[in-house]
Amino acid sequence: MMDQFRAQAERFETEFVNGHVVSVDLDQRPFVLNIESGSELSCDSLIIATGASARWLGLDSETQLRGRGVSACATCDGFFFRDRVIGVVGGGDTAIEEALFLTKFGSAVNVIHRRDELRASRFMQERAFNNDKINFIWDSVVDEVLSEDGTAVNGVRLHNVKSDEVKDLELGGLFIAIGHTPNTGIFNGQLDMNDEGYIKTQLRGTQTSIEGVFACGDAADSIYRQAVTAAGTGCMSAIDAERWLAFRE
Ligand SMILES: Cc1cc2nc3c(=O)[nH]c(=O)nc-3n(C[C@H](O)[C@H](O)[C@H](O)COP(=O)(O)OP(=O)(O)OC[C@H]3O[C@@H](n4cnc5c(N)ncnc54)[C@H](O)[C@@H]3O)c2cc1C
Known part of the structure; x- marks a missing residue:
């Protein structure tokens, strides 16, 4: 699909430059982008679509089992965990929202939190506390994601930060x-x-605080962060940039 997207863009004479942008200067016009390789690009209008990265625990076992039972997106992957016992790490609104969503699929959801109270809003907390499928494991951090054969998650090794107790918990998936x-x-x-x-960005559009610079996708969206919303706002940015450039001619 990406090859087809690229071929379509090439038909409209899009030039592709591969490289990581390490710094930008938006004070001067045209804007300047510095690429990791040392080369420099300039542009009259800029669309930022650099995305957002999920935060991970930083465990080797977590990295190895990503896509094999470890995920950072319940909306994306929840369906694959039907009838399993699921773990959710976190204690904020996002974690509770994910846990509530995952009760639609899992047989039980264990929320693992390093403190003894949630940071989530009271409303979210009440919904979670009233949900029979959700259990809370307080004062605990995940030391290791466990797998028997490296192809699926079988559990987690938990460390209670108050009592120092270490115990294994059986799970079929970890978010x-x-x-x-x-x-x-x-x-x-x-x-x-x-x-x-x-x-x-502006309420109705993708214009940023600098004229001619537009932002779309996850980089400008702390709420939805979905492929379809990123594609939608990407389209809005393209139209915004095109109109902005046309207006300047
Ligand atoms: C495991 C997983 C599963 C998902 N499943 C679904 C799903 O089923 N349905 C759904 O709707 N959404 C899903 N999502 C969310 C979806 O992938 C994102 O919402 C979407 O990709 C956001 O698009 P984006 O273009 O804003 O950012 P991204 O797709 O993250 O793209 C950003 C790009 O910018 C590049 N970049 C970043 N910084 C720089 C820089 N300084 N210089 C150059 N390039 C840079 C990155 O390398 C990357 O290629 C999933 C996400 C994850 C992580």
């Missing part, structure tokens, strides 16, 4: 819900962002 980091660091101090680092 890490400790937040996302938008990939917007290179725009720090140049564009308006919210407290979490998501780029702010």
Whole structure:
């Protein structure tokens, strides 16, 4: 599918440059982008679609089992965990939302939280506490994701941070819900962002705080972060940029 997307863009004479942008200068026009390789690009209008990265625990076993029972997106992967006992790591609104969503699929959902109370809003907490399928494992962190043969998750090794007790918990899947980091660091101090680092755009459109710079997809969306919403706002950015350039001619 990506090959087809690329072929279509090439038909309209899009030039592709592969490389990581390490810094930008949006103070001057045209804007300047510096690529990791040392080369420089300039542009009259810029669309930012750098996405957001899920935060992980940083365990080797977690990395090895990603896509094999470890996930960071309940909406995307919840369906694959039908009738299994599922673990959710986290204690904020996202974790509780994921846990509630996963009760539609799993036989039980264990929320594993490193503290003894949730950060989630009271409303979300009440919904979770009233849900029979959700259990809470307090004061605990995941030390290891367990797998018998490396192809599926069988459980987690938990460490109680208060009692120092270590115990294994059987699970058929593990969702890490400790937040996302938008990939917007290179725009720090140049564009308006919210407290979490998501780029702010106009209410009805994708214009950022600098004229001619547009942002779309997960980099500007702390709420939905879905492929279809990213594609939709990507289309909006393309139209916004095209109109902005046409207006300047
Ligand atoms: C495991 C997983 C499963 C998912 N499943 C679904 C699903 O089933 N349905 C659904 O709707 N959504 C799903 N999503 C969410 C969906 O993938 C995202 O919402 C969507 O990809 C966001 O698109 P984007 O273009 O904003 O960002 P991305 O797809 O993240 O693309 C950002 C791109 O920018 C590049 N980039 C970042 N910084 C720089 C830089 N400095 N210089 C150059 N390039 C840079 C990155 O390398 C990347 O290629 C899933 C996500 C994950 C992680």
